[in-house]
Amino acid sequence: MNFKEAAKISAYLSKDYAEKIFRLIMAYQDISASEAASRLGIHIRTVQDFLETMAEYDVINKKEVFEKKRPYYRYSIMKKKIEINIDLEKEFSSLSNNPSDFKVKEARETGVKFSMARNGEYFSTVTLWIGEGRTSKERKINLTSAQGQFLYYLPFPDGLPLSIDEIMEKGKIDEANRPEILDIVNELVDLKVVDKIA
Numbered sequence: 001m002n003f004k005e006a007a008k009i010s011a012y013l014s015k016d017y018a019e020k021i022f023r024l025i026m027a028y029q030d031i032s033a034s035e036a037a038s039r040l041g042i043h044i045r046t047v048q049d050f051l052e053t054m055a056e057y058d059v060i061n062k063k064e065v066f067e068k069k070r071p072y073y074r075y076s077i078m079k080k081k082i083e084i085n086i087d088l089e090k091e092f093s094s095l096s097n098n099p100s101d102f103k104v105k106e107a108r109e110t111g112v113k114f115s116m117a118r119n120g121e122y123f124s125t126v127t128l129w130i131g132e133g134r135t136s137k138e139r140k141i142n143l144t145s146a147q148g149q150f151l152y153y154l155p156f157p158d159g160l161p162l163s164i165d166e167i168m169e170k171g172k173i174d175e176a177n178r179p180e181i182l183d184i185v186n187e188l189v190d191l192k193v194v195d196k197i198a
Helices: 003-013 018-027 033-040 044-056 093-097 145-152 164-170 175-190
Strands: 060-067 070-077 103-106 113-116 123-130 137-142 194-197
Touching: 003 044, 018 033, 018 044, 018 070, 033 044, 033 070, 044 060, 044 070, 123 145, 145 175, 164 175, 175 194
Parallel strands: none
Antiparallel strands: 060 070, 103 194, 113 123, 123 137
């Protein structure tokens, strides 16, 4: 199960009526959306959406039946145990495979503030302002020591851009920190604080 799927099923399971619907389904052999809605005093569309989502993830069985030649669906329990299992390693495997064959340097006239850590050896935060005039908002990003060390060695706007590898080597940053370095670099590129040169 990926994050989007887990988020969808979790959103439905967190509804205040979810337990009531499951209680009904467990009590009855099978039930229709209209029967459950009338029994619980909930709008039929709400119950249908819930049952359809649970059927989508094979928690509930959905069976088409006919009454006076008019088809409708009845629902029954398919799984008596619901497990949400997200493989984080698989989900975020791309982090260690992100391309890093580009050069970077600080962008010009960003108004960004790099604050030093107490020991004065690397940056601890990046502060920038988003928007203009009175509507501008301050955004402060706390940095890990590896990210702060990397940004400490980031070339100035007038300097020659360097590759990720060159800056990591200058800052003596461990290769294991590459994913978090790429994460902050890409974030600051999006915020136009860092220039990315292919």
